[in-house]
Amino acid sequence: MKKILYTLTAILLLGSGAKADEGMWIPLLLKKYNYEEMKAKGLKLTPEQLYDVNNSSLKDAIVWFNGGCTGEIISSKGLVLTNHHCGYDAIASNSTPENNRLDNGFWAKNNGEEIPIPGMWVSIVQRIEDKTDFVLNQLQGVSEKDRPAKLQEIYKKLIDEAKKGTAYDAQMREMFKGNAFYLFVFQKFNDIRLVGTPPQSVGKFGGDADNWMWPRHTGDFSMFRIYANKSNEAANYAPDNVPFTPKHSLPVNTKGVKEGDYAMIYGFPGRTNRYEFSQGIDLAVEKVNPTIVNLRDIRLKAWKEVMDKNEGDRLKLSADYAQIANYWKYFIGQTEQLKRLKVVDFKKESEAKFADFAKGKPQYENVLANVEKAYVAYRPIALQRTYLGEGILGISMNSMASSLMPFATNAKDNKDTAAANRAIKMAMANGEEFYASFFPSADEKIMAQILEMYYNNIPADQHPEYMKVILKSKGANNTEKFRAYAKMVYAKSFFASKEKFDAFCNAPTYKKLMADPCFAMVEGFYNHYLSNYKPQVDAFNAAIGPEARAYIKGLMELNPTKIFYPDANSSLRLTYGSVQAYEPKDAVKFDYMTTMDGIMEKYNPKDFEFNAPQKLLDLYKAKDFGIYKRADGKMPVAFITNNDITGGNSGSPVIDGEGRLIGLAFDGNWEAMSGDIVFDEKYKRTINVDIRYVLFLIDKLGGAPHIVSEMSLVQ
Numbered sequence: 001m002k003k004i005l006y007t008l009t010a011i012l013l014l015g016s017g018a019k020a021d022e023g024m025w026i027p028l029l030l031k032k033y034n035y036e037e038m039k040a041k042g043l044k045l046t047p048e049q050l051y052d053v054n055n056s057s058l059k060d061a062i063v064w065f066n067g068g069c070t071g072e073i074i075s076s077k078g079l080v081l082t083n084h085h086c087g088y089d090a091i092a093s094n095s096t097p098e099n100n101r102l103d104n105g106f107w108a109k110n111n112g113e114e115i116p117i118p119g120m121w122v123s124i125v126q127r128i129e130d131k132t133d134f135v136l137n138q139l140q141g142v143s144e145k146d147r148p149a150k151l152q153e154i155y156k157k158l159i160d161e162a163k164k165g166t167a168y169d170a171q172m173r174e175m176f177k178g179n180a181f182y183l184f185v186f187q188k189f190n191d192i193r194l195v196g197t198p199p200q201s202v203g204k205f206g207g208d209a210d211n212w213m214w215p216r217h218t219g220d221f222s223m224f225r226i227y228a229n230k231s232n233e234a235a236n237y238a239p240d241n242v243p244f245t246p247k248h249s250l251p252v253n254t255k256g257v258k259e260g261d262y263a264m265i266y267g268f269p270g271r272t273n274r275y276e277f278s279q280g281i282d283l284a285v286e287k288v289n290p291t292i293v294n295l296r297d298i299r300l301k302a303w304k305e306v307m308d309k310n311e312g313d314r315l316k317l318s319a320d321y322a323q324i325a326n327y328w329k330y331f332i333g334q335t336e337q338l339k340r341l342k343v344v345d346f347k348k349e350s351e352a353k354f355a356d357f358a359k360g361k362p363q364y365e366n367v368l369a370n371v372e373k374a375y376v377a378y379r380p381i382a383l384q385r386t387y388l389g390e391g392i393l394g395i396s397m398n399s400m401a402s403s404l405m406p407f408a409t410n411a412k413d414n415k416d417t418a419a420a421n422r423a424i425k426m427a428m429a430n431g432e433e434f435y436a437s438f439f440p441s442a443d444e445k446i447m448a449q450i451l452e453m454y455y456n457n458i459p460a461d462q463h464p465e466y467m468k469v470i471l472k473s474k475g476a477n478n479t480e481k482f483r484a485y486a487k488m489v490y491a492k493s494f495f496a497s498k499e500k501f502d503a504f505c506n507a508p509t510y511k512k513l514m515a516d517p518c519f520a521m522v523e524g525f526y527n528h529y530l531s532n533y534k535p536q537v538d539a540f541n542a543a544i545g546p547e548a549r550a551y552i553k554g555l556m557e558l559n560p561t562k563i564f565y566p567d568a569n570s571s572l573r574l575t576y577g578s579v580q581a582y583e584p585k586d587a588v589k590f591d592y593m594t595t596m597d598g599i600m601e602k603y604n605p606k607d608f609e610f611n612a613p614q615k616l617l618d619l620y621k622a623k624d625f626g627i628y629k630r631a632d633g634k635m636p637v638a639f640i641t642n643n644d645i646t647g648g649n650s651g652s653p654v655i656d657g658e659g660r661l662i663g664l665a666f667d668g669n670w671e672a673m674s675g676d677i678v679f680d681e682k683y684k685r686t687i688n689v690d691i692r693y694v695l696f697l698i699d700k701l702g703g704a705p706h707i708v709s710e711m712s713l714v715q
Helices: 004-014 027-033 035-041 088-093 132-139 147-163 278-307 311-340 343-358 367-381 383-394 396-402 405-414 417-436 440-457 466-470 478-492 498-506 510-515 517-532 534-558 596-602 614-622 670-676 691-701
Strands: 062-065 069-073 079-082 122-130 169-175 180-189 191-197 222-228 262-267 573-578 582-585 588-590 593-595 636-641 653-655 661-668 686-690
Touching: 027 035, 027 122, 027 573, 035 573, 062 079, 069 262, 079 661, 088 191, 088 222, 088 311, 132 147, 132 180, 147 169, 147 180, 180 222, 262 661, 278 311, 278 343, 278 367, 278 383, 278 440, 311 343, 311 670, 343 367, 343 534, 367 534, 383 396, 383 440, 383 517, 396 417, 396 440, 396 517, 405 417, 405 510, 405 517, 417 498, 440 478, 466 478, 466 517, 478 517, 510 517, 517 534, 582 670, 593 596, 596 614, 596 636, 614 691, 636 691, 661 670, 661 691, 686 691
Parallel strands: none
Antiparallel strands: 062 069, 062 122, 069 079, 079 222, 122 180, 169 180, 191 222, 262 573, 262 653, 582 588, 593 636, 636 686, 653 661, 661 686
16 A cells, blocks of 8 residues: 555645745654745744754654643743633633632732642643554454444554553544554643733733734733652652753743744644535535534523623633534634635545546546535534534533433443442542532523524424423423423533532432433433434444545645645644734735734723723833833734744744744634634735743733743843
8 A cells, every 4th residue: 555655745746836925834843844934034044953853852842732722842941832712711611709819810920829730731742653554454354333432452452562661641533534653652740830920901912803813902811830750750749849940941042923923833734624525514604603603602691691790700610601603603713714815616626536536447436416415414413413512512511410420331231330430439529520610591592592503593303302301391482492491401400510410429319310301301311312423423434434435535635746645633733824914804914013003002091902001101101111122112012923833822822933932822813713724815814922021921910020030131
């Protein structure tokens, strides 16, 4: 079987294709595929300084932050910089009305004041290995039906071999829809402590209104520290652990940036789907995305009512609200931009070229016909999964009830008492955090509205039998019936309060669980999906998988001079480009940098999203910017580059051509919200907080120059 990377090597040696600012590249391959172009763009480092297994390199300063973001090590004492929104949950959960770190900010004066964050972790990649040949050889003769199970078997073997005799973790990552495979070996650290955060009026300045927008004036950063045992090895939290000494930490460039400067971003981008078929994009635009937006809108409005009434409740719900709101707006923007850029039409044109190429080639000629057939069968039931995950299980109490489904399975007829007990123990542990931010009155409204939305938008012949139980509730119309049903559930379910939930868990029985109205509803909807629709979803995925794999392989043969890169999948990547302004529409040009002048222009003390601390206003008025100001005396805040990033890159370092930190990425721009599906070189921008603003906020606003003194500042 021909190795896919041989094809890629030939492609790259034959010539250029995609722009250098497009692509999320595997660090292991930079020397072979990208280095010369990076150097031409302004890189001054050697390939080994970017990625090396045996010696210190940039990769050793990049951390996978808690599985959803990126961070960078910026001192020899394990100091980690990431986004404010990446640390938001840790900050909010360590805030009370009496000690409001979220609103007031927090800066530890010494190591003893740094706050341990249970459950938080970071991982540092030790090495990456290409396992493509081995995996593909092992898959020879394996049927499509048996392929997933065989892959898991292969992965386990490779991961076990990589971990043997070490304290490392390892993961396998599939690339190009299963045409290539890589092993990533990590060192994982579990003792992570909060060092500092600006007030959220700074770290989240602009709030939802400015989210995904440029110009931006947000100080989106927070700081943590990695702790290790006295041998500098990863260890669980212990009071006598010490700050971790990294192999490499990023020096900080205080000179600043100008348009055209080289910029690269190192991090863990979460998920892109650049090789999606036109049918999948059309389905997202017309059905899935609008449904997600509408379902999340119900939750956000109900939570906002609670948050506006009480400061303590606002703090409890802030993290959940921010998480839901971020991608609520994302799906709105993605849909709008996919339509504006006519991405479906673009994909259809590409597929038409592929169809011509595939004629007479048995391995490719039926790919698109098979994809069309699969989508014809899937489209009518596609919203079932969305309504289950974002709808039924998006109701907070329902999600808690679903955590006891393993108990129900194992407690029935005393099938597995030990497993049932483990399920109860886990549910009780989750309950501590869940009930700390659970508001039954809001959740009751959410349940009634989501059930009614499900009833109205899912075809009647796809409704679960349990819908008949709900509709027996009293009411002159369906709206009243759904409200009455939700009221009954929250009045009678033991999931509605921590006291009742704990009482059940202390003496759990299968009979009592099955009699609970909340659990009965969750089980009714979930089993309905499991029995009637999951097999169809699985069949769809099984049908699409081999076609997508063949499609990408065929595209590479069709376009032998084009540079291909794998979709993001939460593995370590590097993207490179430059600081660059853009023109979003006719007669409008956005500059590449914002300053504190813009904060003052947006400042509105009556608007929570655009308020600012008095001390920040005073510093601005006095022009007390210290060494961090620009040559013209202004205080820089944010800048944009044309780097290719996505979710998961939040907190990623923006690094100059000499390997120095110039900022950290925190957002994409509205005009390129379609970026997870298609890269648009005209509009795609990454929004970054300028490192000089970060230093200014730590030093001048936070009064913590001792933290700045840890770093290596250079010009």
